[in-house]
Amino acid sequence: MKKLTLLGDLTPAEFLRDYWHKKPLVIRQAIPKFKPLLSSDALVELAAQEDVESRLITHFDQHWHMQNGPLHQVPARTRNDWTLLIQGVNLHNDAADALLRQFNFIPDARLDDLMISYATEGGGVGPHFDSYDVFLLQAHGQRRWRIGPQKDLSLVDGMPLKILRNFEPEQEFVLDAGDMLYLPPHYAHDGVAVGECMTYSIGFRAPAFQELGEAFLQFMADSIDLSGRYADPDLKPSEHPAEISKAMLDQVANEVNKVRFTDDDIAIFLGQYLSEPKAQTYFTPPVKPLTPARFEQSCTKRGVALSRKTQMLYRGKHVFINGESFAVGRADKTALCVLADTRKLDGDNASQASQDVREALYNWYQDGWLTLG
Numbered sequence: 001m002k003k004l005t006l007l008g009d010l011t012p013a014e015f016l017r018d019y020w021h022k023k024p025l026v027i028r029q030a031i032p033k034f035k036p037l038l039s040s041d042a043l044v045e046l047a048a049q050e051d052v053e054s055r056l057i058t059h060f061d062q063h064w065h066m067q068n069g070p071l072h073q074v075p076a077r078t079r080n081d082w083t084l085l086i087q088g089v090n091l092h093n094d095a096a097d098a099l100l101r102q103f104n105f106i107p108d109a110r111l112d113d114l115m116i117s118y119a120t121e122g123g124g125v126g127p128h129f130d131s132y133d134v135f136l137l138q139a140h141g142q143r144r145w146r147i148g149p150q151k152d153l154s155l156v157d158g159m160p161l162k163i164l165r166n167f168e169p170e171q172e173f174v175l176d177a178g179d180m181l182y183l184p185p186h187y188a189h190d191g192v193a194v195g196e197c198m199t200y201s202i203g204f205r206a207p208a209f210q211e212l213g214e215a216f217l218q219f220m221a222d223s224i225d226l227s228g229r230y231a232d233p234d235l236k237p238s239e240h241p242a243e244i245s246k247a248m249l250d251q252v253a254n255e256v257n258k259v260r261f262t263d264d265d266i267a268i269f270l271g272q273y274l275s276e277p278k279a280q281t282y283f284t285p286p287v288k289p290l291t292p293a294r295f296e297q298s299c300t301k302r303g304v305a306l307s308r309k310t311q312m313l314y315r316g317k318h319v320f321i322n323g324e325s326f327a328v329g330r331a332d333k334t335a336l337c338v339l340a341d342t343r344k345l346d347g348d349n350a351s352q353a354s355q356d357v358r359e360a361l362y363n364w365y366q367d368g369w370l371t372l373g
């Protein structure tokens with residue numbers, strides 16, 4: 001794999017071997033001459049939308065305050081010490097989506113979103129740690145970072161946001177537009193705006209095992225099939241009516257122990273879980289959808305592309321899209337994997353796909369999951 005300017009002239013393999021989950025990395029001019037993809041006005045507009053996750057954090061008079069969006073008003077730009085955070089900007093803006101996809105040397109199943117922060121002088125979210133890896137790209141203006149590998153991650157009680165009780169930074173640097181900082185999970189950090197600034201966080205996803213386990217059991221609840229009902233034809237009169245008998249317990253244990261799950265169940269669960277759109281995600285179907293015949297014609301000419309909000313994954317014979325799964329044959333898999341990996345399928349590939357795949361493409365087009373290329 002080739003060296004990437006984005007990673008300070010490391011190859012993705014070198015970066016993953018030496019830094020990922022291990023130690024921070026400052027990359028000067030990771031994206032040379034970087035210009036912000038959205039103006040601060042555009043961010044303020046996004047913050048007012050119902051389907052956008054946003055937060056306003058102020059640190060006026062040394063007092064932390066947080067307000068969740070939608071936000072219909074933000075403090076004056078001339079006022080210091082506030083920051084606006086917009087989650088999932090990649091879902092709403094093509095350029096932001098393209099920037100996030102530059103990090104696709106990390107699998108889609110691990111890539112979460114692009115968060116953008118806008119801050120006035122002194123603005124920030126306070127000294128804290130995150131549970132996930134993060135790349136912090138300085139998009140506009142300057143931010144002073146102080147970071148440290150401390151083990152004491154105890155937090156100040158009663159705060160509206162996570163603030164470290166004893167922050168002990170070991171390094172300090174100022175990032176300019178185009179510079180980027182990589183931080184492994186649980187690395188303490190505090191970024192403070194030096195004048196007005198914007199920072200883009202490329203965030204990752206690492207579900208807690210408890211969360212996965214609970215979701216897996218719910219998934220299994222829909223697929224288990226235990227026939228019959230409890231019966232006790234040999235029941236004897238009870239001396240202790242409140243006691244659950246051993247015979248009853250054994251019979252129920254015997255039935256519950258029939259619940260089994262296979263690696264295939266786990267693969268289907270995981271693919272559906274990881275491709276499930278986030279709660280506020282709404283797809284936009286075409287206003288005047290083409291007929292199947294016209295769609296097929298256009299598809300042969302222009303191919304198709306997944307919409308920004310679509311998550312498409314695969315494992316073995318299973319293909320997953322936006323929380324749905326299906327098993328495919330070898331021939332169909334080739335085309336669908338190209339679509340999932342590259343997020344597009346050219347006209348030739350689309351027209352050579354089987355009838356089943358072409359029908360699926362049309363359904364996804366109608367749902368707004370993909371568009372013509």
Ligand code: SIN
Nearest residue numbers: 117124125191199201
């Ligand atoms: C920010 O962009 O203000 C904060 C990002 C972070 O520290 O995780």
Ligand code: CO
Nearest residue numbers: 128129130189
């Ligand atoms: Co952070």
